[in-house]
Amino acid sequence: MTDARLRRGRGSLAVSFFVQGVTFALLVTRIPAIQDRYGISDALLPAFLAAVPILAGAASVLTEKVVARVGPAVVLRWAQPFVLLALLAVGVGDTLFQAALALGLFGLAVGALDASMNMLGVSLQRSYGRSIMLGFHASYSLGGIVGASLAWVGAHWHLSLLTSYLPVVAVLLPVALVGSRWYVSGGGAADPLAEAGDGKGSGVAFKLLLPLCLVMTFAYIGDSTVSNWSAKYLQDVLGSSEELATVPYNAYMVTTLLGRAVGDFGVRRLGAAAVVRAGAVLAASGFAVVAVAPGAWAGIAGFTVLGLGLSVIVPQTFAAAGRLFPGASDAAVARLNVFNYVGFLVGSPLVGALGDAWSYRGAMLVPMVLVLVTVVYATSFGSRAARYGGGHERPRTVDVG
Numbered sequence: 001m002t003d004a005r006l007r008r009g010r011g012s013l014a015v016s017f018f019v020q021g022v023t024f025a026l027l028v029t030r031i032p033a034i035q036d037r038y039g040i041s042d043a044l045l046p047a048f049l050a051a052v053p054i055l056a057g058a059a060s061v062l063t064e065k066v067v068a069r070v071g072p073a074v075v076l077r078w079a080q081p082f083v084l085l086a087l088l089a090v091g092v093g094d095t096l097f098q099a100a101l102a103l104g105l106f107g108l109a110v111g112a113l114d115a116s117m118n119m120l121g122v123s124l125q126r127s128y129g130r131s132i133m134l135g136f137h138a139s140y141s142l143g144g145i146v147g148a149s150l151a152w153v154g155a156h157w158h159l160s161l162l163t164s165y166l167p168v169v170a171v172l173l174p175v176a177l178v179g180s181r182w183y184v185s186g187g188g189a190a191d192p193l194a195e196a197g198d199g200k201g202s203g204v205a206f207k208l209l210l211p212l213c214l215v216m217t218f219a220y221i222g223d224s225t226v227s228n229w230s231a232k233y234l235q236d237v238l239g240s241s242e243e244l245a246t247v248p249y250n251a252y253m254v255t256t257l258l259g260r261a262v263g264d265f266g267v268r269r270l271g272a273a274a275v276v277r278a279g280a281v282l283a284a285s286g287f288a289v290v291a292v293a294p295g296a297w298a299g300i301a302g303f304t305v306l307g308l309g310l311s312v313i314v315p316q317t318f319a320a321a322g323r324l325f326p327g328a329s330d331a332a333v334a335r336l337n338v339f340n341y342v343g344f345l346v347g348s349p350l351v352g353a354l355g356d357a358w359s360y361r362g363a364m365l366v367p368m369v370l371v372l373v374t375v376v377y378a379t380s381f382g383s384r385a386a387r388y389g390g391g392h393e394r395p396r397t398v399d400v401g
Contacts, residue, residue, distance in 0.1 A: 021143020
C-alpha cells in the first residue's frame with residue numbers, strides 16, 4: 001500500500017488516541033464530583049473504581065477473538081463512540097444503579113478500544129520499520145491535557161457533569177466517526193529471529209510474555225494511582241481546593257506528553273531497554289516526592305516528575321510484545337492489555353485500602369517500589385527492541401480496516 005495511505009492511517013489513529021485521552025481525563029479528574037453526585041461513600045468508591053478495569057479486562061480478552069474475525073480497525077471504529085456515550089451517561093444519572101450501569105458500559109467499551117487501538121499502533125510501527133508507538137501515546141497525553149483542562153473549567157465554574165460532558169461528546173463523536181474512515185492495519189514480513197522466540201511463530205507463549213505483563217501491571221499501578229487518587233490526595237492530604245486538585249493530573253499529562261514526544265528519538269538512539277530503565281527510576285523519584293510533599297505545590301511537582309518517568313514505559317511494552325510475537329501481534333497485544341487493567345484493579349483499591357488503614361502518604365510508597373522493580377525486567381526490551389527500533393526499514397504493506 002502507498003506511503004500516503006500509511007500516513008493517513010497513522011494520522012487517523014493519532015486522532016483516536018487523542019479522543020480517548022480527552023475522554024478518560026474527563027472521567028478520572030472529576031471523580032470527586034461523580035462521588036458527590038451519586039452519593040458514593042469513601043468505603044464504596046474503591047469498588048466502583050475496581051469495576052471499570054475488571055470489565056475492561058474481560059472486554060480486552062473478548063476483543064482478541066473478535067479481531068481475529070473482523071480486524072482491529074472495525075472494533076475500534078465501533079468501540080470509540082460507545083466510550084463517548086458512556087461518559088455522557090455518567091453525567092446524566094442520579095442513583096447508584098445508574099452510576100454502576102454507566103461506569104460498567106464505560107469499562108467494557110474502553111477494554112475493546114484500548115486493545116484494538118494498540119493493535120493498530122503495533123502493526124503500523126512494523127510497516128514503518130522504526131519506533132513510532134510513543135507518538136500515538138503522545139496524542140493520548142495531549143488529549144489528557146485537554147480533558148483535564150476542561151475538567152478544571154468545570155470545577156472552577158461549578159458546572160454539572162452533564163454540562164461539562166455534553167459539548168465535548170458533541171464535538172468528539174463526529175470527529176471519531178469521520179477519522180475512523182482512514183484506519184489501516186500495517187503488515188510486513190515477520191521477523192524470523194523474533195518468531196524463534198516463541199518456538200511457533202504464530203502463537204503467544206505466556207512464559208515469554210510474562211515479564212512484559214509484569215512491567216505493564218507495575219506501570220498501570222503507578223498510572224492508576226495518579227488518575228484515581230491524585231485529586232483526592234491533593235484535596236484531603238495536602239489541603240488544596242477542589243479547583244487546584246484537578247491540576248496534578250494535568251501536570252502529569254503535560255510531562256507525559258513531553259516524554260512521549262521525544263521518546264521515539266531516545267529509543268532509536270539508545271535502545272528501548274535504556275529508555276525504560278531511566279523512566280522507571282524517574283517515576284519512582286516522583287512518587288517519593290509525592291509521599292513527603294509538605295504542601296499542594298510540592299505534591300504537584302512530584303506528580304509532574306512522575307509523568308515524565310512513566311511516559312515511556314507503556315508504549316514500549318506494547319511495542320516489545322509486537323516485536324516478540326510478529327506472527328501473532330494482535331493476540332499478544334490483547335493479552336498484554338489485560339494487565340493494563342490488572343494494574344488498575346490492584347492499584348486503585350490497594351492505595352485506597354492502605355490510605356484508610358495506614359496513611360495516603362505511606363500508600364504512595366507501594367507504587368514507587370513496584371515501578372522501580374521494572375528496572376529488573378528492562379532486559380525484555382533489549383536487543384530485539386534496539387534492532388527493530390533503530391530505523392531499519394521493512395516492507396510497507398497494509399490492510400484496509
